[in-house]
Amino acid sequence: MKSTNGHHTAKVEDILNQWGFDSNPYMTMNYYRDILFELFVNREVSLEEFYMSMKLNTSVFCIEGDNGVGKSSFFRRCAFGQEQVDGSNIITNKITITKDTVESSFLLMVLSAVINVLKSVSNLSPESKEELSEIENIVTIQREQSTEGSLYGMISHTRKTGKSEQHSPKYTNLNMLSELADIGDMCKADIDRKIILPIDDLESEKCDLDQAIYLVGLLRDLIFTNNYVVICIGEPGIREKLSSSGRTRSIFGESIILNGLSFDDFKRALEKRLKYFSNNGTYISPFDDDVYKKVYEYSYGDIRWAFNSLNRMFELLIRKNYIVRTYGISHALPILQEIEYKAFTSLESNEQKLLSVLSKHGSLSPSDKELQDVMGLGREAIQKLAQKLSEDSSLLRKKKVSRKFMYEVGPIIKSLENSSLLNQ
Numbered sequence: 398m399k400s401t402n403g404h405h406t407a408k409v410e411d412i413l414n415q416w417g418f419d420s421n422p423y424m425t426m427n428y429y430r431d432i433l434f435e436l437f438v439n440r441e442v443s444l445e446e447f448y449m450s451m452k453l454n455t456s457v458f459c460i461e462g463d464n465g466v467g468k469s470s471f472f473r474r475c476a477f478g479q480e481q482v483d484g485s486n487i488i489t490n491k492i493t494i495t496k497d498t499v500e501s502s503f504l505l506m507v508l509s510a511v512i513n514v515l516k517s518v519s520n521l522s523p524e525s526k527e528e529l530s531e532i533e534n535i536v537t538i539q540r541e542q543s544t545e546g547s548l549y550g551m552i553s554h555t556r557k558t559g560k561s562e563q564h565s566p567k568y569t570n571l572n573m574l575s576e577l578a579d580i581g582d583m584c585k586a587d588i589d590r591k592i593i594l595p596i597d598d599l600e601s602e603k604c605d606l607d608q609a610i611y612l613v614g615l616l617r618d619l620i621f622t623n624n625y626v627v628i629c630i631g632e633p634g635i636r637e638k639l640s641s642s643g644r645t646r647s648i649f650g651e652s653i654i655l656n657g658l659s660f661d662d663f664k665r666a667l668e669k670r671l672k673y674f675s676n677n678g679t680y681i682s683p684f685d686d687d688v689y690k691k692v693y694e695y696s697y698g699d700i701r702w703a704f705n706s707l708n709r710m711f712e713l714l715i716r717k718n719y720i721v722r723t724y725g726i727s728h729a730l731p732i733l734q735e736i737e738y739k740a741f742t743s744l745e746s747n748e749q750k751l752l753s754v755l756s757k758h759g760s761l762s763p764s765d766k767e768l769q770d771v772m773g774l775g776r777e778a779i780q781k782l783a784q785k786l787s788e789d790s791s792l793l794r795k796k797k798v799s800r801k802f803m804y805e806v807g808p809i810i811k812s813l814e815n816s817s818l819l820n821q
């Protein structure tokens with residue numbers, strides 16, 4: 398007998414089949430090599446810039462771009478491509494810095510990422526492998542302990558190879574940096590490859606940028622050894638911020654700046670997806686071009702939101718078993734609004750009010766008198782509301798214009814603008 402769940406899955410598959418798909422074509426593209434190669438569009442110039450930086454032995458550079466513009470997938474695309482081209486580098490999984498990341502947790506994360514990727518490299522010498530597994534043991538113990546906060550701020554000597562040191566509780570940041578340096582040397586000597594560390598999500602909504610700048614600065618000496626390449630992926634202007642610290646100023650290469658895809662590229666990406674996930678090349682496109690155009694318009698170049706919205710819209714068509722045919726704006730827009738309205742109503746009433754006002758007035762700053770009057774709140778209170786809302790850029794987007802922060806509504810609110818839902 399089938400479980401309710403199993404039954405449900407079978408039914409969804411059935412309906413998807415009627416449309417001609419194996420799975421929801423709008424679903425967030427995983428960063429698997431084949432899918433990425435197949436579905437990636439444009440960015441040829443930026444790809445060339447990336448490989449040029451590699452050729453020029455740039456040891457640290459940035460990939461900058463707005464929310465959801467395609468930074469992470471661009472990096473994966475470059476990384477897979479470069480492996481295919483000459484295989485000259487070892488690329489770790491992405492490293493992310495959150496609001497809670499401190500020195501020790503950051504360095505442990507980097508160490509783990511490096512060890513993980515090297516473990517799967519077959520032609521390391523037996524000595525290197527042994528050293529690596531020794532370091533791995535320590536790192537495992539430290540990661541377990543670090544949750545208890547016992548690591549932070551301890552001072553000790555660098556690790557000497559030898560088992561007796563393995564269980565030393567005094568495993569400091571300096572120890573970790575010197576392990577990383579050792580591993581870099583090892584990699585160079587054994588297989589003549591560099592280690593690439595992608596540090597992703599360097600955005601003020603996702604981490605404390607000052608802290609992130611400091612943490613990346615810790616890797617400076619590693620970067621100088623020329624066995625590592627650090628790639629910082631984040632919001633526009635991230636290079637300027639990172640290189641403002643004395644520790645890192647001198648070492649930064651140029652940024653690769655990613656702009657939003659054009660509508661034609663977005664459409665091409667969609668068409669590729671539909672085809673890729675169709676079960677024999679014949680399928681019914683769920684939405685027409687006008688729908689794509691509208692979603693693109695609302696997205697401000699945040700194609701992460703755009704794909705995700707189409708994904709949820711199509712999911713709803715399937716769940717409610719809509720007739721299999723191509724839907725235009727008049728059907729699709731209410732579906733999008735139904736989905737996004739839920740996100741809006743889950744907010745507090747003050748937050749809803751601020752978003753409604755901004756949706757009507759365009760971008761404003763908390764110091765604008767006009768905004769304060771409508772809200773019946775002072776600058777600080779508005780600033781606080783706006784700050785919180787802008788942690789989700791699909792609700793509210795923060796921009797710095799000259800020296801003031803301006804806020805404008807994000808795609809979720811934009812998509813509700815003509816629906817009268819915002820004014821209820």
Ligand SMILES: Nc1ncnc2c1ncn2[C@@H]1O[C@H](COP(=O)(O)OP(=O)(O)OP(=O)(O)O)[C@@H](O)[C@H]1O
Pocket residue numbers: 424425426427436437438439440462463464465466467468469470471598666700701704
């Ligand atoms: N050049 C491209 N061609 C086709 N699809 C793309 C391209 N770039 C990005 N995408 C798709 O757009 C979505 C968002 O991309 P991605 O996650 O890389 O953006 P991001 O800039 O890293 O977002 P965030 O700001 O949230 O970190 C993904 O589903 C990805 O597959």
Ligand SMILES: [Mg+2]
Pocket residue numbers: 468469470597598
């Ligand atoms: Mg990303």
